[in-house]
Structure formats: C-alpha cells, structure tokens
Amino acid sequence: MTAVISARGLTKRYGNTTAVDNISFEIPSGRIIGLIGPNGSGKTTTLKAALGLVSFDGELKVLGLDPRTHRDELMEQVCFIADVAILPRWLKVRDAIDFVAGVHPKFDRAKAERYLAHTKLKPGMKVKEMSKGMIVQLHLALVMAIDAKLLVLDEPTLGLDIIYRKQFYQNLLEDYFDENKTIIVTTHQVEEIEHILSDLMFIQDGKITLSATMDEVGDRFVEVMVSAEHIAAAKALNPIDERQVFGKSVMLFDGVPRAQIAALGEMRNVGVADLFVAKMKGTYA
C-alpha cells in the first residue's frame, strides 16, 4: 500500500528558529494518527507543509503529490480543519452547503444535510449567530460529506465543551472513517482520543520522538506501581518516569520485558497522556 504522506528530511525554518528539524516519516492509509506535541513543537507547521500552506525544505509527498506545486489537485483528495471556528461570520448554513457543493466534486450534499438534521442548525442561520460548538458542527458536516482520502484535523475541538468534543469524535468514527481514509489529528486533550487512534506520533522541538502503532505502544510501555521493597530493583531497570501516588512509586518502563517487571508490583497499561508527559519532560524547563 502506498503511503498517504511520506516525508524525508522535512525542514522548515522561520528566520533563525527551526520549527521542523529534518524529520522523516511515513503514514500508510487507513490509519488514525494522533500527532501529539507541546505548544510550539512544530506539529502545526508539519501539517501546514503537508497541506501546501507553507513552503519547506526537504521532500514531502502527500498522496504522491508535492503540496508546493500540486496544491490545487491535492485539495480534491485532502480535507482539513485547521483551527476551531474559522468559518466566516456572514456565511449562512444554506449558502455554505451550496458553495461547497458547487466547488467540490466529491461533496455529498445529502450526507451533509442528513448530519445537520441531527443538530440545532437551521438553513437560514448565520455563523455569527452560532455558538463555537455549533460552528464546529457545521464545519464537520461540510467536511464529513467530502469523500477525501486524507483528513487533517488541527486542534478541531479546542475550547468546546465535553459534549461537543465527544460527539465530534464519535461522528468522525461512526459516519466518516473507513479503511480507505486516513485521519491525522492533533489535540491537547489526548485522553479523549486515545481510544480512537491507531497510531501515535510524538513531536518535540521539531523532531519526532516517538512513532508507533497503539499496539506497539501498549507492548513497549508499561507502568508499574512499585512496592516499597522493590524500589531499588525497579530503578535498576531505568524507568523513564517516576511519580508518587499515595506514597507509592509509579514507574514507567520503556521496552522492558513484562516478565521482569511483573515481580515489581501491580502492572497497568500506560495512558497516552502520562506517556506524553513522561516523554516531554523538560520541554518548558
């Protein structure tokens, strides 16, 4: 299967600062990838490069096309929500649907209308009369009705309440995603999306620090609540993180065989959020 995105030596500099530092990766199709990183780590820049919104150095192909030179073709296959609530204030629901139906060959009008029927949005409503959550619903209705091969979501639910957030990802999973589509999503609310992800990519200071499938992550990383008598033994195995919970040490191990760890205490699978915090230690220090 060909890669949806393949990057080799992708670099983006803004003056003296390097936002994306010589990264290489491949994203196969049919995946849901979480691109996770602290603020200013280069995730938005990477996505912008892939969407042909900024120039860059190195090699980057999206669906086999160079986004710098073939952006217009690419946008028939790729869809994105680049920020929360960026629909123009004057736009009416009805006009938004008419417009996208008019310019996008892969837009399924009935699908958008079906989805909107489950919301409180009315055809004559203008964006400026909507709450942030409703604007995102409209945007999602437009995007989901487009049969694109790649969907990029950059902080699509920032600032929404939990009901809208849950609904957003649920709709995405139930009514949109299939094996021919690929979704890349960035968000700070990692816990909320970890169950839908198939792949995880951590990015820090413009570099990819972790790229693995969720199964691999589950195999590699394990968290143990270490009993007091085993602390020395546990430390010898080089935990990548250690924290105290109710006076007990919780340690995070990377790639240590489970058999070895089992004796140390109670094991459990690590959450993406905890893993992220552990991996990003020192980011803001």
Add this chain to the structure above:
Amino acid sequence: MNTMKWLVKREFWEHKGGFFWTPAVIGALMTLILGITMIAAVYFGSKHGIHINGAQVTNLAEVVDAQERAEMVTAIANGYMGTAAPLFMVMGFVVFFFCLGCLYDERKDRSVLFWKSLPVSDSETVLAKVATALVLAPLITLAFATITGLMSLFFICLAAAIGGVNVFGGVLATAATWLAPFQIASIIPVYVLWALPTVGWLMMVSAWARTKPFLWAVGVPVLTGALLSWFNAMFDFGWNISWFWQNIVARGLLSVAPGSWFAFFDADFGANVGPDNANLMMLVGQSWSALTRANIWIGAVLGSAMIYAAIRLRRWKDEG
C-alpha cells in the same frame, strides 16, 4: 467556469450590503426626494406659476413651441440616466473598500484557512474578486441606476405634463431613451481596463499587509509624493512633481471612480462635451477613445502584474 460562478456568488453573499443594498437604498432615497420635489414644484407651480424669462407662466404649453418640445424630449432621453450619477460615485467607494479588504479580512478572521481547504486555486479566488469588483458591481449599480433613472424620467415627464407639456409619448418613442442603459453598459470594458491599476494595487496591499491595509495603501503613495515634492522644493531638482501626483498617486488610488478617465486626459479629450450637447453617445465614444491612449494600457498591464502578485501572496503568505 462553474467554480467561478460560485466564487462570485460567495463575494456577493459577503458584500451584499455594499454591492446590492447601497445602490438600492440610495436609488430609493433619490427617487423619493425627486418625487417629493416634483410634487411640491407642481403644487406651488400651479398655485403661483413659475417665472420664465421674467414672465409669470402657469401653463407651460403657452411658452413651449414644437421645436422646444423636441429639444426637451432629446434632453430628457439623453440626460435621465444622469440623475443616477450618485449611484456610480458611491460605487467607486464601495469597489475601493472591497478591494482593500477582500484579501485582508479573510486572513484577519482566519476564514482563509476554510477557503483554502477547498479545491479552489488562489488564481480563481483572486480573479473572482476582481470580476466581482469590476463587472458585477457595475452591472448591479447600472440596474439600480436604470430603475432610478426611469423613475426620475417618469416624475419629470409627469411634472411637465401637469404643467401642460406632455412629453411622455415623445420620450418613450425616442430610441435614445431605451438605448441609454445599454450605452452605459458598453462603457464597462473601458472601466475594467481603466480601474485595473487601482484594483491591483489595493488587492496587493490587501494580500500583503499584516495590519492597517488602508494606511499602507494610501499612505505609501501619498507620503512618497510628499517626500518627492519636498526634495524637489528643497534642492530645486526641477522634477515634474505634478506628473507623479497625477499619474502615480491619483491614477493608482482613484481609478475605481467610474468615468475618472475624463479627468486624466488633456482638455481636448472631453472638450466637445458640454451641458448643451450632453449626448450619451458622445460620452460613450469618448470613453472608448481612451483606449487609444498609452496611459490606460500601461495602467492595465501594471494592474494585472499587481493582481498576479496578490495571487502569489495569497498562495504563500504564512499567517503563522
């Protein structure tokens, strides 16, 4: 082509206030004011008569002979669209501020990220905006101008009829009456070419400026002109400063005003047009003869280059 239709529609939705409601409301107000004036004039005219050459006249029919009546018909047929001239002047302002805002506002409210998520090229988007400014706006304005003009024609003829001179038949039977809107429409290509440098400049600034596009668009040429004038006066360079003011500053900023080409060419250009022979056909002919001047073509080329720059800026400018 279908994409283009939707893009222009999109501009219309966004700027309905400027392109549609502005001429509609001004046209309606003018009609109203003219109507009230006519009613008042007729009322007072019938009561007190009107003074023509010092003589008091209550029935115009007594002083208007057949030839004068024919002249009246010609004047009304050729001139009634002129009553709608304010609509075109206002259109100049609307087009100016549309061009200045059209590539800036979408970056400011970040909606550009939505437009760019659709398979529409930057060239199509920017050219649709140019078409909206230079073709759609004049056509809508012309439509309202025609309605306004016909309303005033009706009021004028009605007033004349009440005064005793019925010119309705004559005016309505004159081809010039019906041709007038089309004659004005035939100037639109001249307007498109003529306005290109201003549209290009404003849109380029609109696509480039991070803040305050108006200050950049107006400030840069005006300050440059002021500095050049000051140097010229200080060091006695003997530059032809008025050439700069006219051909760069004014031409670059004011060419969206319909008919502004009349102001730019030498005296002989519009010399034959006066109040007594304000013949529409002549205005059309003279407008088209502007195409024989290098000025309009140089402006059109520079304007197109700046529109191209605006397209590139929209494609590559990173808003961070």
